Amino acid sequence: MKEKRNFKDIIFRGILYLWGLTIIFPLGWVLFESLKTNPEFFANIWALPEKLQFGNYIKAWKEYNFGKALLNTLYYVGGSMILGLFFTTLNAYALTRIEFKGRQLIWGLIMMSLFLPGINALVPQYVVMRDLGLTNSLSGLVLLSSLGETVFYLMILGGFMKSIPKEVEESAFLDGASHWQVFWRIIIPLSTPGIVTVAIFKFIDFYNAFLSPFIYLSDPDKYTIGVQMYQANKLMEYSADWVTLFAGIIIAMIPSLAVFIFFQKWILKGATLGSVKG
Template identity: 65%
Template sequence: MENNKRTWVDLVWRILLFIWALSILVPLLWIILESLKTNKEFFANVWALPKKLMWVNYKTAWKSYNLGPTALNTLYFVGVSLLLGTFLTTLNAYALTRLQWRGRTLIWSTIMISLFLPGINALVPQYVLMRDLHLTNSLTGLIILDSLGESVFFLMLLGGFMQSLPKELEESAYMDGASLMQVFLRIIVPLSTPGIVTVAIFKFLGLYNAFLGPFIYLGDQAKYTIGVAMYNANQLMQYKADWVTLFAGVTIAMLPTIVLYIIFQRQISEGATLGGVKG
């Protein structure tokens, strides 16, 4: 009786997950389909298949929306922020979970309190600080802001993973004469690679899809990231109806995240429970 109940519940969950998957896949496939049409075909019937695949729409989108320089801006912003931010998160997680020092509990508790504070509350003081430091309208300034603005979620994720590592490894290294930094770089970092990779993946997705920060701090169109560039392209549809080119641009913009998910889907799926088990 119990097994039948479990099977029935499992079937219901599978159906719900299948419907959820369709709700995500269908819009993506629809956008790709529309990007291969002409505008005439799009306005005639949005659900009809294109008579001829208009790959030229992607070339038009690349040139019209200036996606080449925008992609370079995004690569610089995401790449540097990812490397610097992931290193600082790893260092902070190690200091807060593996080391014993006065005030650690107070600082960790203060960081936890920030979970209850909406991030939008820091928007105005952050902007005033960035303006006074002359870091607005600068990709480098945006990198500094995103790298130093630590995420509690990433700290908890990586910190929970580091806490599962045996303490004896560090004690043995100290007995052999290793310094604190040597223990961190040669023992903790290699053993924490699965957690670091998971954090890096989530950071990449967050940075690549970032919109509010670049939109607020970047005033020069030549410095736009791809999220802001596609927002401006969408705004242009108020004055012209070249929707198929817009869909082609959206497809180009979402391609890196889709490829990343296909490659690292296992790590992304496991990331939610990464720090849930302690040794």
């Protein structure tokens, strides 16, 4: 039996379709422009390409160094995800499953940090990184990103861990297991859905990061994709090779789009995971 749709449902769906169009149309436009020649682009930005210029992608990959930038980004994102996810999981376990004095105070301070703009920590972080000799280093950037905890991820994973029955831990402790053994052998396997969700969010967050790589990296051979895109855009002041820049934009979008397409159910579920499970 088909569900009846009233007038409000139709209006709501229409608004969602229009909203989706505002997102899809610019992406489609950039894709078509990346397959043109520069004369075609400047002649008519709305016309379709006469012949598909896939060579723009090869040019963007080689001349604008997007290939090297993607490798740097994969190293930065991969390292930050592995270390950051471990620390987030460990912190969530300590703050939700272990009873100790001052735990609520720590949670309160963490929640208060939501009201503090992240830009406030920029100067002290840079001073510490400089004194430790970790500036202009992808490994230093990985360390900085991994140690910088995000409240949103703690809330998601902490809410999920709270749903695990306490009896599971208690029986393990009775058998002589330590906190580390309980964490590694029980909590992590049972929290896998939440961990995967946080991992996806972290990937998108790190992949799209611009400010930290822009500030800490000065060597062009170490630029991540976000910084490389910025540098390529600056070159347009002199070369006006916009079609190659558009090709670079498409290349830069492919990894994050692929992650979203393959894991969109996890991403949508993760937006309410902590509140539902908690």
